[in-house]
Amino acid sequence: MINPSKIEEIARQIGSNMPQGMRDIAENFENKTKQVLQNKLAEMDFVSREEFDIQSQVLVRTREKLTALEEKVAALEAMLAAQAKDADSE
Structure with missing residues (x-):
């Protein structure tokens, strides 16, 4: 395999x-190319890592809260269904 430092030296x-x-x-071309790339990347509205x-992390916490709320709603629905069943049987 070719040594990268050797390629740079060449x-x-x-x-x-x-x-x-x-x-x-070549230097002018390189500078213009860098400038154009930086401008285009800035326009793309990327976010930092x-x-x-x-x-x-916010999404993970939101999913955890959503799961907990879904479980609570299911429990409340089951409780209401049981209460309605008890009321109907009386």
Whole structure:
């Protein structure tokens, strides 16, 4: 397998041996590309990993509360059904 540091060294050597005009064009292209990518990524409205993790935790707690509420509603419905059955049998 090729050593990544060796690839970087070769790329630096090639870059340093390029004529100055070519280096300027390459640097300008790289800067413009970075700028365009940063602008487009900013427009995409991504969330940070931290914000994602926080929202995931909120979702877990919300699901737990929902499950507990569903169990309570089911118990109350069963109790009401039992009371209605008792009232009907009287």
